[in-house]
Amino acid sequence: MEKSKILGWDSVYKFTFIQMLKSKSFKISTIILCLLSLVVFPIISMVDSENKENIKKTSIKKVYVFDETTLNQIDYNDITKDMKKYKNTEFVREEQSFDDMKNELIKQNNDGAIDSNNSILLNIKYNENTFEFDYSYSENSSIKKSDVESISEDIEQFFQNEKVNNVGLEKEQSDILNVEITTEIKFTNDSGDFSENSGSFITDSEKSVVFYIVTILFMFIAFFGGSVAGLIIIEKSNKVIEYLMTSIKPLAIIVGKILAAFTSMIVQVFSIIISLIISIIISVTVFDYEAVDELNKFIKSKFGDEIFSNLSFANIIVSIIIFILGFLIFSSIAGLAGATVSRIEDSAEGTKILTFSMLIGFYIDYGLIVGNKFGSGGIEYIGYFLPISSPFVVPTFLLMGKIPLWIGIVALIILLISLYLLFKIIADVYESIIYYKGTIKIKDIINLSKVKRKERRNSI
Amino acid sequence: MSLEIKNLVKKYDEKIVLNNLNFKMDNPGVYAILGTNGAGKTTAIRIILGMLSHDEGEVLWNGKHLDVFKMNVGYLAEERGLYLKYSLIDQILYFAKLKRLPKDKAMEKIKYWAERLELNEYIFPEKIKGKRSKTIVADQLSKGNQQKVQFLIALISDPEFLVLDEPFSGLDPVNSDLFKSIVKDEIEKGKYLIMSSHQMPTIEEFCADITILNRGETVLTGNLNEIKKGYGRVNLFVKCQEDITKYIKEFNLKILSQTPDGYQFKISGDEEAKKFLNRITNENILIIKFELREPSLHEIFVEKVGSENGKI
Numbered sequence: 001m002e003k004s005k006i007l008g009w010d011s012v013y014k015f016t017f018i019q020m021l022k023s024k025s026f027k028i029s030t031i032i033l034c035l036l037s038l039v040v041f042p043i044i045s046m047v048d049s050e051n052k053e054n055i056k057k058t059s060i061k062k063v064y065v066f067d068e069t070t071l072n073q074i075d076y077n078d079i080t081k082d083m084k085k086y087k088n089t090e091f092v093r094e095e096q097s098f099d100d101m102k103n104e105l106i107k108q109n110n111d112g113a114i115d116s117n118n119s120i121l122l123n124i125k126y127n128e129n130t131f132e133f134d135y136s137y138s139e140n141s142s143i144k145k146s147d148v149e150s151i152s153e154d155i156e157q158f159f160q161n162e163k164v165n166n167v168g169l170e171k172e173q174s175d176i177l178n179v180e181i182t183t184e185i186k187f188t189n190d191s192g193d194f195s196e197n198s199g200s201f202i203t204d205s206e207k208s209v210v211f212y213i214v215t216i217l218f219m220f221i222a223f224f225g226g227s228v229a230g231l232i233i234i235e236k237s238n239k240v241i242e243y244l245m246t247s248i249k250p251l252a253i254i255v256g257k258i259l260a261a262f263t264s265m266i267v268q269v270f271s272i273i274i275s276l277i278i279s280i281i282i283s284v285t286v287f288d289y290e291a292v293d294e295l296n297k298f299i300k301s302k303f304g305d306e307i308f309s310n311l312s313f314a315n316i317i318v319s320i321i322i323f324i325l326g327f328l329i330f331s332s333i334a335g336l337a338g339a340t341v342s343r344i345e346d347s348a349e350g351t352k353i354l355t356f357s358m359l360i361g362f363y364i365d366y367g368l369i370v371g372n373k374f375g376s377g378g379i380e381y382i383g384y385f386l387p388i389s390s391p392f393v394v395p396t397f398l399l400m401g402k403i404p405l406w407i408g409i410v411a412l413i414i415l416l417i418s419l420y421l422l423f424k425i426i427a428d429v430y431e432s433i434i435y436y437k438g439t440i441k442i443k444d445i446i447n448l449s450k451v452k453r454k455e456r457r458n459s460i
Numbered sequence: 461m462s463l464e465i466k467n468l469v470k471k472y473d474e475k476i477v478l479n480n481l482n483f484k485m486d487n488p489g490v491y492a493i494l495g496t497n498g499a500g501k502t503t504a505i506r507i508i509l510g511m512l513s514h515d516e517g518e519v520l521w522n523g524k525h526l527d528v529f530k531m532n533v534g535y536l537a538e539e540r541g542l543y544l545k546y547s548l549i550d551q552i553l554y555f556a557k558l559k560r561l562p563k564d565k566a567m568e569k570i571k572y573w574a575e576r577l578e579l580n581e582y583i584f585p586e587k588i589k590g591k592r593s594k595t596i597v598a599d600q601l602s603k604g605n606q607q608k609v610q611f612l613i614a615l616i617s618d619p620e621f622l623v624l625d626e627p628f629s630g631l632d633p634v635n636s637d638l639f640k641s642i643v644k645d646e647i648e649k650g651k652y653l654i655m656s657s658h659q660m661p662t663i664e665e666f667c668a669d670i671t672i673l674n675r676g677e678t679v680l681t682g683n684l685n686e687i688k689k690g691y692g693r694v695n696l697f698v699k700c701q702e703d704i705t706k707y708i709k710e711f712n713l714k715i716l717s718q719t720p721d722g723y724q725f726k727i728s729g730d731e732e733a734k735k736f737l738n739r740i741t742n743e744n745i746l747i748i749k750f751e752l753r754e755p756s757l758h759e760i761f762v763e764k765v766g767s768e769n770g771k772i
Binding site for chain 1: 506509510511513528529533535537539540541542543544546550554555557558559610613
């Protein structure tokens with residue numbers, strides 16, 4: 001590309017960027033997103049603290065434990081270490097029989113040493129390969145049935161974790177039993193070798209993360225990349241383009257606008273990030289809520305420990321570059337589409353090429369994710385390497401460690417080549433179509449590009 | 461300095477929209493490109509300014525290819541082109557920056573031209589005490605004022621070559637005179653101007669040389685005075701106190717029009733006019749107006765373009 005063709009892009013960039021920041025749509029969308037980001041953690045902390053308040057109000061103050069098993073070393077008070085809702089609940093190990101205690105509970109319902117109003121009895125038995133947990137409480141007590149159900153689930157979970165440690169094993173044996181289990185599914189090819197994509201399946205819980213990220217990337221590219229079409233249409237329909245073209249080449253106009261749209265997106269993303277940071281600070285300082293820890297816990301509980309475990313510097317960098325290249329490709333298509341429109345009322349018709357290319361890319365990714373086609377038969381490479389689908393799915397999978405780095409690098413190279421070819425077409429046809437009044441089809445653009453190349457060859 | 465347009469040809473597929481346009485400006489002044497709607501004037505202007513590619517010919521400035529990106533060109537297009545929703549000062553500064561004008565110099569020029577074009581109240585709206593100064597956007601201006609802003613943008617870089625496409629269309633008489641005075645100043649400063657207009661009297665006022673286009677073809681080109689001389693003084697305007705119908709019949713004069721302001725005849729030349737004047741003078745008829753002149757540009761234009769299009 002000749003340098004003189006983009007001379008002056010910086011003036012276009014600066015002007016467009018400032019005007020984009022001043023535009024109502026940018027201001028409104030940024031304010032809404034920032035406000036949402038600002039309130040998200042304080043609201044979560046308020047809801048959480050309200051839940052905690054409710055949990056504190058658990059009606060059970062005392063649990064009498066009758067353990068008839070050999071696992072009588074378990075200290076049930078340890079539950080309170082992990083679960084704050086049992087902070088005020090005491091677990092008392094009883095030596096007398098459960099039935100005696102139950103009778104006492106009934107007898108002393110009205111008058112006795114046991115506070116029957118807030119206490120429950122737990123009898124643990126081992127019977128024919130089954131651990132049985134029986135809970136009893138007075139029907140006249142203030143204990144809620146839901147509290148008993150809740151504590152029964154927590155105790156069962158606690159018991160499941162603790163029983164291995166209390167069967168009299170050596171520490172080494174106990175450690176082996178407690179090690180983490182990882183599952184890996186591998187394919188073999190005809191010669192018996194393992195497939196390289198053996199670990200590329202995504203679980204159902206991971207699918208939702210993929211959708212969130214792919215949708216967010218799609219929305220940012222659609223909103224900001226697509227805005228380039230609008231900017232060009234405004235200049236063309238307002239006839240401003242005629243004035244610009246006496247001072248600057250068309251390619252410089254489109255380059256300036258694409259970069260301005262990109263920077264505006266960055267400004268909005270950073271505004272959201274800053275709002276989120278402020279939101280976290282507010283939740284920590286005002287509501288005493290450890291937002292980052294809670295978020296980590298939430299992600300781990302929902303999607304497992306390994307959701308972003310393969311995050312590496314190289315993966316992050318390649319993901320960012322792929323997203324930027326995707327943005328440049330779609331905003332270049334937007335610029336080209338915008339140049340084919342003469343009147344604002346024809347915008348929808350003229351920008352079909354952009355809408356279709358984005359939707360096709362998005363649906364290819366969607367189809368692959370829903371069909372869980374990743375790692376099965378090579379069809380996933382369509383999504384990885386097609387320049388209209390790779391900017392959404394490849395960064396997502398790279399960050400999640402679902403694809404090896406080399407796939408990201410190949411996708412990046414294909415995107416670079418596509419962008420170069422697209423810019424060559426734009427440079428060839430932009431000057432011709434920018435003055436054209438009426439509708440221009442993709443076929444016309446390709447033909448025009450061929451004619452221009454032929455003219456160039458003849459002039460050499 | 462000189463501007464030379466040599467054999468410019470522009471085709472869209474097989475359709476020729478501009479065929480062999482040739483003209484040359486050796487001295488500063490205004491060159492007029494005239495023609496009916498769709499004659500190819502705007503296409504010619506866009507090619508000269510390098511906005512449109514051409515199939516044949518060349519545009520030369522001082523004997524070299526005219527590159528608008530390397531020289532200082534001002535342009536006022538036929539269709540107004542402003543960002544309707546952006547503030548006036550922002551966009552004027554933007555256009556100035558594209559012309560590589562430093563901001564302080566641009567502000568100086570904006571102030572000068574805003575004063576001259578009476579645009580101060582729109583470009584620099586007064587700040588009301590205690591309130592933020594109100595930004596005025598192009599959409600809030602009348603068409604005439606938008607045109608003045610556009611003219612300001614064309615002049616801001618003090619261009620050596622100015623192209624004005626229909627500069628006076630849609631202007632009221634006061635603003636039209638304001639534009640004319642600025643055009644005259646630019647001519648005096650030694651600028652080269654190309655102007656396209658449908659207002660023939662205005663062209664006659666400014667332009668020494670003209671080209672008339674019709675459907676892309678040049679139907680007449682050259683120095684306006686020479687062209688007129690070529691036609692000779694064949695237009696006679698007469699207004700008398702008494703009825704002169706008898707003498708008109710006697711001389712078998714061809715009446716072009718008859719209005720309360722008198723008659724307009726087409727005559728063969730000076731001799732016929734003299735004889736007619738002597739005849740009515742001898743009859744002691746009071747003559748209010750007796751004017752013998754060359755055809756106006758309007759008449760030449762209508763004759764040339766009309767005959768080409770088969771209307772005359």
